[in-house]
Amino acid sequence: MTSSTKAEAPLHIPVLGREAVDALAPRDGGIYVDATFGAGGYSRMILDVPGTRVIGIDRDRTAIAGGFDLVDAANGRLTLVEDRFSELADVCAVQGFESVDGIVMDVGVSSMQLDQAGRGFSFRFDGPLDMRMGHNGPTAADVIATASESDLADVIYIFGEERKSRGIARAIVAARRETPITTTRALADIVGRVVRSKPNDIHPATRTFQALRILVNEELDELQTALVAAEQVLKPGGRLAVVSFHSLEDRIVKTFFNARGKSGGGSRHLPEVSQLAPSFEILTRRPVTADDAEVAANPRARSAKLRSAARTEAPAHPADGLQDWPSLATVMRGG
Template identity: 55%
Template structure:
């Protein structure tokens, strides 16, 4: 059994060496780190080459925490608060129209999980929030307002939870007694349907429900698809895109994106004018399939265990229009914009 991650592991970027190898940063290049977090990938890029980085994060705490790194690289690092799906317009704000590479580390950060007041983790009792940008609809809003059928869809589709209907009903019964406002209260409601974690179970019964609510609140899967499409438009020919995912829903979108854009799948876009144009490769794979972290990394950082890296190099073919349905982005009522 691997021990708990150290404080240092919390800030260690997952598969840093592999991401840098995929991006192959060069002097004079311009790169986008779409998920700045604690700045691990950004620092890696800036250290590996005399390049410039536009780093993006939707979490204001991450932006504030990056001030020291900006001071270390004042002429080469631009740090901006925003969604990585908006990287094209954010780049344009700083006069950037084309880039040499982009990296995305998808999902919740270790720092967010470890802060009870953010409400991301069932292991720490705190306000039921889960908002990466700390604005808009919260997990408490969803849990206390959504009808049982909608909760079932959220938990079943975005959490891939087999007991979704029973959990949704248990949540409704619990909130009828009093509002569910903390992570602990939500865990107790879930356990009414699933029972408490048994010693032989590696995954806590609340894991998939918390994942589903976090993805729903932050529109993570749609954001991912839009970010991939934005990177496709921004990258120069021979520019590189590296994406690290942590669960099957994310990886499915990234895998389909690269397969379609490399000509391995017919284009799903309804907007392409002809078969020949649609089948032209937009990316060439940088390696076969995906890469995963090595045993040494997972021993030091157990949260890296489920990570998958996929990467491709941009060709000169015109970018395909975004088709969320074609990329298998689930539709949950009330969240797609």
């Protein structure tokens, strides 16, 4: 990358950014996918290696628009595409690449989105209860207005890992009978009357907001589908690096790598069933976490985990079925 690229692009260092890019081992002539472009931190670091090319994907058109200066400064080595990262295989094909040398994913909401009150992701600011990473589909306010009490309780319990999910769901349904719940502050206040917090605890609404955000953006389905797409697109030796921020995401990544990083499919009872050759070599037997300095500079880094693996020469495994958790379509049918 030229010095002009560094000067013109806004400085953004994603959580575990250097560790994730080091795991990719970018090289001159390599093609890389920044599957969650955000503020462009990963792309910028990859482009620092001369001769690299990057395809940046983000469903948030605000993020895409914010990367135009970096596109100009990269002199043809960066292409940005507005799409879901689960579609990365199709995005690469449209760009003329059947296979790539590395893929990096930073799963979940970005700090940039959290800091914009109008996006409705955070209870720290009062704003419309939106939470969409893109600009299509139902908002969190739509979910709150439509979902049945039992569905709300399931969503908050499964995606938010909130033990008081049933009480929160009851309170939401009672409140919406009186007046529509359309702002982040209104929802946070309702949750705060059910969940009592002690000093130094997380905000009472943290888990409920997380659960709604995951549902609205179908984040876990997106992650599962994106991992399968990455397996299909990576060249032998190509690297996949995934940074996640909560246990549900990390569990999906860990399970995916473990299933594909070891032989399986046959047994002594069914010797005729051919075993599947490992499609990945796991590079991180234990997840990489942020050091004390990064956590001090960015508290969000405390929960971050990086897992990485290298693609083998073996064929991709059959795609896994999506897990049985609440779907946005089902919840929006109400009850």
